[in-house]
Amino acid sequence: MTALGARADGMLLVGQARAVGSQITLVSPDGRSRADLAPPKTQNGYVTPQRLFEAPDQTLYACGAVYDCCGYAMRYAPDGTLDSSFGVAGSVSTKPYINSAFDCALGADGHLAFAVYQGIEDLDANGALVFDDANHTNTPTADDFHAVVVADDGTIYAAGWDSSHTQSLVRAVSPDGTPDRTFGGSGEVPTHGSKPLSLMLRRDGLVVLTEAALARVAFDGTLTELATTASPAAAMTQDACGRIVTASYEKVDGSVLPMARVVLRRYWP
Numbered sequence: 001m002t003a004l005g006a007r008a009d010g011m012l013l014v015g016q017a018r019a020v021g022s023q024i025t026l027v028s029p030d031g032r033s034r035a036d037l038a039p040p041k042t043q044n045g046y047v048t049p050q051r052l053f054e055a056p057d058q059t060l061y062a063c064g065a066v067y068d069c070c071g072y073a074m075r076y077a078p079d080g081t082l083d084s085s086f087g088v089a090g091s092v093s094t095k096p097y098i099n100s101a102f103d104c105a106l107g108a109d110g111h112l113a114f115a116v117y118q119g120i121e122d123l124d125a126n127g128a129l130v131f132d133d134a135n136h137t138n139t140p141t142a143d144d145f146h147a148v149v150v151a152d153d154g155t156i157y158a159a160g161w162d163s164s165h166t167q168s169l170v171r172a173v174s175p176d177g178t179p180d181r182t183f184g185g186s187g188e189v190p191t192h193g194s195k196p197l198s199l200m201l202r203r204d205g206l207v208v209l210t211e212a213a214l215a216r217v218a219f220d221g222t223l224t225e226l227a228t229t230a231s232p233a234a235a236m237t238q239d240a241c242g243r244i245v246t247a248s249y250e251k252v253d254g255s256v257l258p259m260a261r262v263v264l265r266r267y268w269p
Contacts, residue, residue, distance in 0.1 A: 001014060001015065001016055002015045002016060002022075002048055002049055002064070003015030003049040003050050003051055003052045003062075003064070004052065005051070005052030005053045007026075007054045007060075008054060008058075010028075010029040011026050011027065011028060011029065012026070012029070013025075013026060013053075013054075013060065014026075014027055015049025015050070015052050015064070016049075017048045021039060021046040022040055022047060022049065023036055023037075023039065023040070024037040024049055024052065024062055024076075025037070026080065036080075037076055037080040037081075038076065038080060038090075040062055040064070040072075040074050042091050044066045044069045044093070045066045045067065045069065046066065047062065047064045047066055047091070048064045048067070049062045049063070049064045050063060050064040050065065050102065050103070051064070051103055053106070055106055055110075059075055059076060059077060059078065059083060060075070060077075060080075061073060061074070061075055061076075061104070061106065061112070062076070063104035063112075063114070066093075070094050071094035071102075072091055072093050073086075073091065073092050073094075073104060073112055073123065073127070074086075074090055075087075075090055075127070085126065086127045087126070088127075092123060092127035094114055094116050094121055102115050102116065102144065102146045103115040103145070103146060103147045103148045104148065105150045105156075107150040107156075108150075108152055108154070109125070109154060110124070111123060111150070111175075112127075113148050113156045113158075114148065115146060115148035115158045115159075116144070116145060117144045117145075118144065119133045119145070120132075120133045120145060120148065120158050120171065122156065122177065130177065131176070131177030132177075133171075133173050133177055133179075144160055145158040145159065145161075145196075146161075146196050147159040147196060147197065147198050147199035147208075148199065149199050149200070149206070150201075151201060153175075154174075154175035155172055155173070155174060155175065155180055156173045156175075157170055157171070157172050157173075157206055158170070158171050158173070158199070159171075159191070159196035159197075159198075159199040159208050160196055161195065161196065165195075167190050167192075167193055168192050168193070168194060168195065168196040168208075168210050169188050169190050169191055169196075170183075170188065170199070170206060170208055170217055171187060171188045172184075172187050172188075172221075173187070182220060182221075183219065183220065183221045185221065189221040189223055190223075191208050191210065191215050191217065191223060192208075192213040192215060192225075193212075194210040194211040194212035194213065195210055195211045196209075197209050197210060197233060197234070197235070197236070198235060198236040200236060204218070205218040206218075206219075207226075207236070209233055209235075209236040209246060211233055212228060212233070213225060213226075213228045214228075214244070214246060214267065226244075227265075227267065233247070233248045234247050234248055234249060235247045243266050243267060243268055244266070244267040245264055245265070245266050246264070246265050246267075247263070247264055248265070249261070250263045
């Protein structure tokens with residue numbers, strides 16, 4: 001399995017990479033029924049889904065990458081067929097960065113933001129490229145981005161690496177594609193010296209998870225470190241009470257396996 005999402009009606013979206021091609025499957029809440037969506041295949045090959053979600057209009061989005069080619073976004077109608085009004089036959093490619101499109105997020109205006117190698121891309125509701133900020137000169141300039149969210153005002157926030165892969169950071173981009181310099185003065189805020197994994201948008205700012213730390217970043221760029229992780233973190237979510245929950249791998253004493261169990265930790269807002 002490469003991606004997991006959910007629809008408002010409780011149906012699960014499961015993305016899988018297979019020996020030949022890849023597939024996106026709808027699974028009922030009780031697990032008893034399943035149906036495959038149209039294959040996520042493009043002229044360059046099969047897309048390995050990395051992010052799956054439902055839009056407010058019940059269309060479905062799949063974002064991922066075609067091996068040794070580029071990133072892709074695909075839009076499905078509620079019946080599971082590709083939406084031909086989006087891009088070319090329901091799919092849009094990012095610029096040809098090898099295995100790019102690490103994450104994507106949908107804005108309130110229907111724009112789709114991509115976290116890609118060397119920058120952030122923004123597509124309009126029809127799949128046309130609005131901007132690509134890869135050539136903007138911020139300090140430090142990120143080499144690749146792994147997570148992206150879109151605020152209600154259209155500001156795009158993305159978590160990534162700097163070019164030396166020694167410093168993670170969060171970048172803020174205005175709806176017109178220019179750096180949002182109200183965020184940390186330059187549009188970028190350094191967070192921690194480990195790989196960025198996940199980014200969460202909250203009413204009071206952002207929460208960024210790296211392999212070694214959890215931090216809060218206010219909308220003005222003020223950074224507050226919440227915790228460091230004793231073992232590599234893997235994922236982050238928020239529960240119904242607004243508490244942050246992280247998952248990490250930890251070695252069990254005496255085990256011959258380097259990572260033998262998953263540990264969940266919960267933090268107050």
